[in-house]
Amino acid sequence: MKIAIIGAGMAGVTAALDLQAQGHTVELFEKSRGPSGRMSTRQNPPWQADHGAQFFTAKSTAFQVQVANWCEQGIAALWSGTIANQGSRKPINRYVGVPRMNALVAALCKPLTLHLTFTLSAIQKLGHQWQLVSLENGPHPECFDSIIFAIPSPQLTPFMAHFPASWQPIIQASEYAPCWTIMAGYSTPLALPFDARFMDESVLSWVARNHSKPERTGPETWTLHASAAYSREHLEAEPESVTQTCLNAFYELGAPQPEWVQTHRWRYALANNTLAPADHALWDNSAQMGLCGDWLADGRIEGAWLSGKHCADRLLKHRLQ
Numbered sequence: 001m002k003i004a005i006i007g008a009g010m011a012g013v014t015a016a017l018d019l020q021a022q023g024h025t026v027e028l029f030e031k032s033r034g035p036s037g038r039m040s041t042r043q044n045p046p047w048q049a050d051h052g053a054q055f056f057t058a059k060s061t062a063f064q065v066q067v068a069n070w071c072e073q074g075i076a077a078l079w080s081g082t083i084a085n086q087g088s089r090k091p092i093n094r095y096v097g098v099p100r101m102n103a104l105v106a107a108l109c110k111p112l113t114l115h116l117t118f119t120l121s122a123i124q125k126l127g128h129q130w131q132l133v134s135l136e137n138g139p140h141p142e143c144f145d146s147i148i149f150a151i152p153s154p155q156l157t158p159f160m161a162h163f164p165a166s167w168q169p170i171i172q173a174s175e176y177a178p179c180w181t182i183m184a185g186y187s188t189p190l191a192l193p194f195d196a197r198f199m200d201e202s203v204l205s206w207v208a209r210n211h212s213k214p215e216r217t218g219p220e221t222w223t224l225h226a227s228a229a230y231s232r233e234h235l236e237a238e239p240e241s242v243t244q245t246c247l248n249a250f251y252e253l254g255a256p257q258p259e260w261v262q263t264h265r266w267r268y269a270l271a272n273n274t275l276a277p278a279d280h281a282l283w284d285n286s287a288q289m290g291l292c293g294d295w296l297a298d299g300r301i302e303g304a305w306l307s308g309k310h311c312a313d314r315l316l317k318h319r320l321q
Contacts, residue, residue, distance in 0.1 A: 001025070001145040002025045002027075002129075002145050003016075003024050003026045003144060004027055004144040004148070005026060005027070005029065005147075006120050006132075006147065006150060006151055007293070008028050008029075008035035008105070008109065008114060008116075009036060009294075010294075010304040011293045011311075012028060012030075012037075012148070012150030012308060013108050014304070014308030014309055014312070015290075015308035015309070015311050015312040016308075017108065017111070017112070019312050019315065022316060026112065027114075027144070029134075030115065030118060032116065036104075036105040037052075037304075039052055039053045039101050039104065039105055039301065040101065041101050042183055042262065043100075045218070046219060047221050047260075049183040049185075049210045049223050050096070050101040050208075052101065052181075052269075053101060053301055054101075054206065054225075055094040056095050056301035057092050057300070058095065063306065070095075070104065073107070075098065075104050075107040076104055077096060079094045079095060081194075081208075081209065081212035082194050082196075083194065083195065083197065084193070085198045096213045098213075098214050099217070117136060118134045118137075119135040120158075120159075121134060121158065129143035130143060130146075130147050130288070131143045145288060148291070149293075150291075150308065152271070152293065152295060153171050153174040153293070154176065155268075156291070162289070163287070164286075167284070173273050174272070174273040174296075176270065177228035177269055177272075178228070178235050178268070179225055179270065181226070181265070182223070182224040182242075182243055182246045182250075183224075183261065183262045184221065184247065184250070184258035185221045185259055186220045186222075186256075187220070188220065189209075190220065192209070192253065194209075195212035199227070202227065203227060204224055205226065205228065206224070207222060207225075207250060209221075209222055222255070224246050224249075226246055230245075231269075239263045239265070242263065270299050271293075271295035271297075272295075273295055273296060277296065279313075279314075280292070280303060281307050281308075282296065282311070283318065285318045292304075292307040293307055294307065
């Protein structure tokens, strides 16, 4: 089969690898300039900062095996930083991509055919196959037997008319909390007694020293994540105002004024879905379409990985019937 996968985050890349391993021709389409989704790293040499997902954990046996394999390959590593204010959170191993968060997905993409800066605007049926249409270049010259969408649920809206009616309530049940993110840089390391801290009862939910993670280079950078409540209330606020409010909360921890700062707004940061299927994926054989992503799981990187695998499994099982 020829299969198109829309979205080069963890879910889409996982599905692509599994399907390609079974002998199918897979092409991956991503609207951004690079793969990774929210496993993102902002780079402006000489500094860098993980400004999306900060780490990932491995709860299921299958994902534990996968993470161990990534660590052996040198594309992931255990993060042993000092994390403060964990409260009732259970001690757990936390992992990161190396040498930066987005390097993990980028490494996984190497054997795949990847189209970047491809913003899908429409799909259309040509005979028994699907053709993709991008904002940048119009109709894609190749057609595909199947399509898997591995993008945030709000971005599915232009394609809803093609989806089975049974998918509609599941898509509508998905929710995303936004997150304002501040990246703050310093020429010398800060003398704070922690490398990361959960921030309860604050405009911030999390702060982290990027250079406490394995193999990070360049000047010291800190990532500040605003809380979901604050981000939702100030979603359309001026970035300068949000930046100052978040920095003020950081100053209360003893941090000095940064030498440089950048701000990013994640509209679709933390996913939740009360109607998500047990296997975290959707597949319709008559339409030859599937959906996967962390919004069909629990919002974590492990959930995205499981969703991508289960969506690929659904496609493969139907092809064998």
